[in-house]
Amino acid sequence: MALTGFLVRGLHCYRKNSCLKTNSVCFLQTFSPIFQLEEYGKLLSGSDIAEKIQTSLCDQVQKFKLHHSCFTPQLAIVQVGARKDSNTYIRMKMKAAEKIGIIATHFCLPSTTNQTELLKTISHLNLNPSVHGIIVQMPLDSANMIDSTLITDSVIPNKDVDGLNTINQGKLAVGDLASGFLPCTPNGCMELIRRTGILIEGSKAVVVGRSKIVGTPTAELLKWHNATVTICHSKTKNLPEVIADADILVVGIGQPNMVKGDWIKPGAVVIDCGINSLPDTKRSTGYRLVGDVDFEKARKRASWITPVPGGVGPMTVTMLMKNTVFAALKSTLGNKV
Template sequence: MSARIIDGKAFAAGVRARVAEHVARLKEQGIVPGLAVVLVGEDPASQVYVRNKGLQTVEAGMNSFEHKLPAETSEADLLALIAQLNADPAVHGILVQLPLPAHLNADLVINAISPVKDVDGFHISNVGLLGTGQKAMVPCTPLGCLMLLRDTLGSLSGLNAVVVGRSNIVGKPMAQLLLGDSCTVTIAHSRTKDLPEVCRRADIVVAAVGRPQMVKGDWIKPGATVIDVGINRIPAPEKGEGKMRLVGDVDFASAVEVAGAITPVPGGVGPMTIACLLANTLTACCRANHLPEPEGLTA
């Protein structure tokens, strides 16, 4: 029996709709959430991401402020822009698109953003707040995964969860969020001994290791829920010479026959990232104005 397919695209559309409804109510009070996105250089993938973020920000009724800087922008100039955005009351969220050109220190730049406007959740203060169970801005992709898990399973309390991947962007914050929902959490990675057996004990597997189709179907406990964060391009000769296709970190064809529920790639976790960016911007705006936070859109 095949697993239930978790439709991240549809769920993300629902999140964006809830954000838009809340924004409309804020506008009645004369408050408009604002998101500033900073892009340094001309990385093609980053340009697509920034364009999509801008479009969806406007569609949700928010103000979108885009700052596109040349690749040779100095660290001092970038930090000066961030300071300006930190001080701007119309800006509630600030996102600096990664990766940055090699001459810029990404950690320095991220930590220059005001923690209350850090809608990516990467600032060291937000990392510490999340790790100690306090109110924080939460990284968008793990927040999206948590929303999908809650919607699929209801309460996560007491479940065994394995996070495959230990990145600061997904793996580590994902583990903290699962702990916050009272899961028993194992952080595994490419060097974990007997990784397949570790995964087989899990009620929840979150794959965020960055290796195409690494997690096989026989690694999955029957009935487990699988969240595939990976987005990898691999050759697709069946589509023609030089063509590529998107796959996750999970071998979907084999895992779907074992799991109870699973996210596809594309159409699973991916759409949740921008939806949660909008949710985080709304949350930051509500906090800045000492208003109740939107229900169901935070960790």
């Protein structure tokens, strides 16, 4: 009733006020807070943003080719085994590379590959001057025991476009965000956060999950962008209360719908890095994909929220392409980049 009365008075004001009557923008600005009372949070589409960045990268590659005819960024994707999810991610990377003008070569090794054989493959790629970026698709699907950290560290830092080599991780840890490569998913998260327009500096950021690939480097990036950061994990006490204080919330814990909507601070920016499959007999696939955040309830409180799928995933692929183009430019121009 109160809302109806307010709107009636607003329309009466509209008829009386020539400014509002002649300027609909003025009218909408005046009453937009009322119309937004029951709106959901805005969808932060990683797919749309990734499309724009990829188009920009394509233009950048084409312009550089005009002055350096032999310039063609090249990416090597090394896979062990044939996990279905890895196959899907690799197809996405190959498609994005083709669109941008990057030559992407897929090295698919059998699941019988051992650590020595994998290291030998990576060594050959390290020594190949035409290859600018190398990524080893994780997790490794091998029948043999392989040390994944040893594998990521075997990729030389200036070709480590996944940003997982200990040297590149160390640069991030001490705030050197320019000379190395930033890990793709965290960098994609930061780009999504920036696109909302929220002021990162001084914001309270909560990162749920402390993995090497997502949680820890995302927290580092937020810290070096002057947010006040809290990292949560399986041992964190009073998790709902900690999350409720976050202006920026990044979740990558690997548990479907773990973060409940009523935990989220009204107006918070929510970045969901999780991707989980749940049984769903209504779908032809027999399953549906969900994130680590209860999306339908969370979007009623968040100002911006990423969907799953179509949120962080496309941005991860795009940041890999961005790193590859940067690696090729550094290889061509050296320190002039």
